[in-house]
Amino acid sequence: MTVKVINIQPPSTAKSNPLNPLSKNVRIHLHKCLEEAYADPKVTSIVLFGGANFSAGADITEFSAKGKDPKEEIEGSKEIPSLEELTRLIENSSKPVVAAVTGVALGGGCEIALSCHFRVAHVKARMGLPETKIGLIPGAGGTQRLPRLSKDIKFTLNVITTGRMVGMSEAKSKRVIDDVVDGGVQDVVDKAKKWAEYGELMGDISHKKSCNQKVVAEDDARGFNSARFICDQVAKKLPHPERGGEAVHGALKAVRASFEKNFDDAMEVESEIFWDLLLNSSQGRGLRHAFFAERAAQKGNAKLLKGPVAAAFLDKKCTPQIGVIGAGTMGAGIATCFLRAGCKVILVDVNEKGLQRGVQTITKIFEQDVAKKRMKPNQAKHILSKNFSHTTDMSTGDFSKCLVVVEAVFENLQIKQSIFAQLDKTIQNSQALLLSNTSTLSIDSIASALSEARRPYCAGMHFFSPAHIMKLVEIVVSSSTSPETTALVQFITSKTLRKVGVTVGNCQGFVGNRMINPYSSEAVFMLEEGVASVPEVDKAIYNFGMAMGPLAMGDLAGNDIGYLIAKSKGLTKDPKTGKPGKNRTPGMRYSDLGDDLVIKLGRVGMKKQKGWYDYNHKVGKGRQPLPSKEVAEFVKSYVKKVPRAKFTDNEIVERALFGLVNEGFKILEENIAQKPSDIDVIYLYGYGFPSYRGGPMYWIDNEVGLPYFLKRLQELNKEFPGSAHYVPSKLLKKCVALGIGLEDFYAKGLHLNKSKSKL
Ligand code: 3H9
Numbered sequence: 001m002t003v004k005v006i007n008i009q010p011p012s013t014a015k016s017n018p019l020n021p022l023s024k025n026v027r028i029h030l031h032k033c034l035e036e037a038y039a040d041p042k043v044t045s046i047v048l049f050g051g052a053n054f055s056a057g058a059d060i061t062e063f064s065a066k067g068k069d070p071k072e073e074i075e076g077s078k079e080i081p082s083l084e085e086l087t088r089l090i091e092n093s094s095k096p097v098v099a100a101v102t103g104v105a106l107g108g109g110c111e112i113a114l115s116c117h118f119r120v121a122h123v124k125a126r127m128g129l130p131e132t133k134i135g136l137i138p139g140a141g142g143t144q145r146l147p148r149l150s151k152d153i154k155f156t157l158n159v160i161t162t163g164r165m166v167g168m169s170e171a172k173s174k175r176v177i178d179d180v181v182d183g184g185v186q187d188v189v190d191k192a193k194k195w196a197e198y199g200e201l202m203g204d205i206s207h208k209k210s211c212n213q214k215v216v217a218e219d220d221a222r223g224f225n226s227a228r229f230i231c232d233q234v235a236k237k238l239p240h241p242e243r244g245g246e247a248v249h250g251a252l253k254a255v256r257a258s259f260e261k262n263f264d265d266a267m268e269v270e271s272e273i274f275w276d277l278l279l280n281s282s283q284g285r286g287l288r289h290a291f292f293a294e295r296a297a298q299k300g301n302a303k304l305l306k307g308p309v310a311a312a313f314l315d316k317k318c319t320p321q322i323g324v325i326g327a328g329t330m331g332a333g334i335a336t337c338f339l340r341a342g343c344k345v346i347l348v349d350v351n352e353k354g355l356q357r358g359v360q361t362i363t364k365i366f367e368q369d370v371a372k373k374r375m376k377p378n379q380a381k382h383i384l385s386k387n388f389s390h391t392t393d394m395s396t397g398d399f400s401k402c403l404v405v406v407e408a409v410f411e412n413l414q415i416k417q418s419i420f421a422q423l424d425k426t427i428q429n430s431q432a433l434l435l436s437n438t439s440t441l442s443i444d445s446i447a448s449a450l451s452e453a454r455r456p457y458c459a460g461m462h463f464f465s466p467a468h469i470m471k472l473v474e475i476v477v478s479s480s481t482s483p484e485t486t487a488l489v490q491f492i493t494s495k496t497l498r499k500v501g502v503t504v505g506n507c508q509g510f511v512g513n514r515m516i517n518p519y520s521s522e523a524v525f526m527l528e529e530g531v532a533s534v535p536e537v538d539k540a541i542y543n544f545g546m547a548m549g550p551l552a553m554g555d556l557a558g559n560d561i562g563y564l565i566a567k568s569k570g571l572t573k574d575p576k577t578g579k580p581g582k583n584r585t586p587g588m589r590y591s592d593l594g595d596d597l598v599i600k601l602g603r604v605g606m607k608k609q610k611g612w613y614d615y616n617h618k619v620g621k622g623r624q625p626l627p628s629k630e631v632a633e634f635v636k637s638y639v640k641k642v643p644r645a646k647f648t649d650n651e652i653v654e655r656a657l658f659g660l661v662n663e664g665f666k667i668l669e670e671n672i673a674q675k676p677s678d679i680d681v682i683y684l685y686g687y688g689f690p691s692y693r694g695g696p697m698y699w700i701d702n703e704v705g706l707p708y709f710l711k712r713l714q715e716l717n718k719e720f721p722g723s724a725h726y727v728p729s730k731l732l733k734k735c736v737a738l739g740i741g742l743e744d745f746y747a748k749g750l751h752l753n754k755s756k757s758k759l
Contacts, residue, residue: 057107096199135284327358333467547688
């Protein structure tokens with residue numbers, strides 16, 4: 001007996017990507033190795049393995065390679081086999097083929113494994129079919145082989161529609177895996193060889209081919225009814241096809257075919273849906289853009305990770321000590337993130353009561369983690385008793401030994417500066433990172449409180465609320481932040497905290513909040529013009545795909561916060577005299593409606609159960625916006641006398657989002673963001689922009705089109721000359737004049753050397 005072990009990855013590319021994407025070269029190599037093994041009479045069985053990882057699936061870059069036909073790239077030809085051909089080649093082999101699964105086996109990688117006659121996996125391996133997350137369905141038999149092996153439609157649908165990874169004990173219990181091995185890669189291969197020999201002894205392995213198996217036995221009427229019932233129930237819970245649900249509905253249809261049709265016919269159904277989605281779905285293109293944008297935003301420079309602070313984070317055995325200043329909602333959330341990541345945290349607040357509230361908040365979050373089985377009780381206990389401490393005085397105890405300090409007190413420059421001046425004296429390690437969670441203040445101004453030698457270690461680390469849930473962090477680079485500090489904060493954000501960090505420049509509101517201003521203000525202008533009601537504005541934006549409308553978002557964040565920011569900018573009117581704020585320039589478009597909602601009606605938002613909407617603790621845990629009669633009447637009294645026709649949903653979307661995107665162009669022009677896709681990532685992870693539209697910059701570039709966008713901005717600018725956010729950006733005009741899209745403008749390097757920014 002000779003078991004031939006085939007490495008999926010050709011030797012020439014083995015080091016290029018340890019995730020083994022199944023690109024053309026890999027498929028050609030695998031095909032050749034299989035044919036050789038089949039032809040060699042000495043080879044009696046085969047083991048497939050991939051090194052540290054089996055495979056992360058089809059090479060997603062081939063799906064959207066510019067100027068190339070995805071059909072040619074993926075479908076296969078005489079010379080280049082498709083993934084589907086490979087799975088058939090494996091399954092139809094008369095010699096047993098065993099998959100030795102290590103690391104991940106996802107998408108096409110999982111499909112290759114499912115087509116083998118046996119699967120042996122490392123105990124920590126994970127399998128999954130995440131294609132729906134990138135707007136596709138499994139296209140090499142995954143929708144057919146997983147239900148045939150598991151005989152479990154509910155499990156199959158859950159795995160495919162969520163795209164989640166399945167651990168090996170679950171996979172074994174569902175009969176997807178035959179054996180689980182603890183040890184190293186070689187141990188998995190050795191065990192797989194044993195299974196290969198066992199397969200040989202079996203002689204006839206046709207019953208081990210999943211294509212020969214049935215999900216439901218032909219005479220099992222109850223089984224069919226149950227499978228159909230499960231599909232119907234799942235269908236009700238899926239997102240609407242127009243709100244990003246095209247792929248999951250496609251997957252459901254393909255899985256339904258697994259018990260309604262024979263294998264070959266069902267494979268036809270899968271193939272038809274896969275190709276339709278790949279070639280025609282703009283949702284899928286948006287999702288794939290989001291996949292690569294997220295990774296591109298987080299590309300830190302690993303070479304810059306030097307010095308004692310970086311070493312403490314790079315060494316997995318170390319428990320770096322973090323200081324968090326301010327025990328409010330943000331501070332408690334940030335402390336939780338570091339504690340969950342295995343760091344030691346000292347929480348500081350000068351106010352004892354505030355500090356205790358913060359401690360309670362953190363304890364409660366860990367209790368919830370335990371209740372929701374995200375953490376074991378003794379793990380939570382260990383973290384809170386061993387890694388967490390608190391104090392009202394940062395000059396005492398271990399605080400001086402912190403390697404990273406994140407300040408999260410309320411937005412007052414003087415207070416923040418005095419804290420940083422104190423940190424300068426207190427923190428022993430001269431290279432410790434001194435970071436601020438400010439969302440509005442200049443990092444340069446905050447850093448100015450530090451001695452010159454400390455300033456390179458100061459940056460912004462802008463978390464989004466609630467910090468222990470939201471994945472986004474804006475990493476704000478000041479004029480004195482060193483590249484090493486930026487690289488380390490990026491590393492800590494993505495690798496230690498497992499969040500999505502985007503590096504941005506220093507300006508009012510940074511990227512996300514600066515762009516949100518036009519969006520929120522246009523929502524109120526539309527009310528004032530009488531072109532839409534509060535629920536109508538939000539519904540149109542929700543239908544567009546945003547997680548919620550701008551007015552509901554105001555209620556969630558607190559309308560008082562918006563009011564205070566406008567007040568600090570000198571824009572709000574004097575509540576007694578009614579005189580406009582000193583910084584309202586003549587002709588400037590400004591609505592008092594939102595300010596008055598707070599001042600006159602006290603409608604600050606969800607926290608007081610009244611804002612643009614009413615809230616009732618008995619409905620949707622007090623979080624469901626309910627249309628308010630009081631607000632409708634109040635708004636009526638502000639409606640301008642000039643009668644206007646009601647807006648369509650599309651008009652509402654354009655009015656709310658075009659100013660936002662135009663601001664994004666200006667941010668790029670000023671080099672506050674490095675590339676358009678960074679802005680997309682900020683909006684996808686921080687503001688609930690629909691991922692199937694790729695992000696605001698991708699959406700305007702690919703779905704709306706820059707010439708139309710510019711034309712509409714020019715019209716809006718003419719109609720509302722008092723709104724700076726409708727003045728078209730120079731970058732936009734340049735792209736349109738060159739007849740080039742924004743992404744291409746950047747891809748061609750036309751943006752380079754135009755700014756002195758540090759980014
Ligand atoms: C499919 O299989 C279709 C088939 O059903 C049918 C076909 C006919 N392709 O994420 P990371 C890159 S669809 C190309 O930072 P992690 C990634 O861009 C596919 N590249 O690592 C990054 O590159 P860079 C179904 C890929 O440890 C680098 O690898 N499969 C692919 O945080 C490291 O990635 C999926 O959807 C790929 N398939 O996470 C799985 N995968 O260094 C997609 C990764 O240049 N992948 N890259 O930035 C993932 O979910 C994560 O990468 C994974 C690892 C969880 C595996």
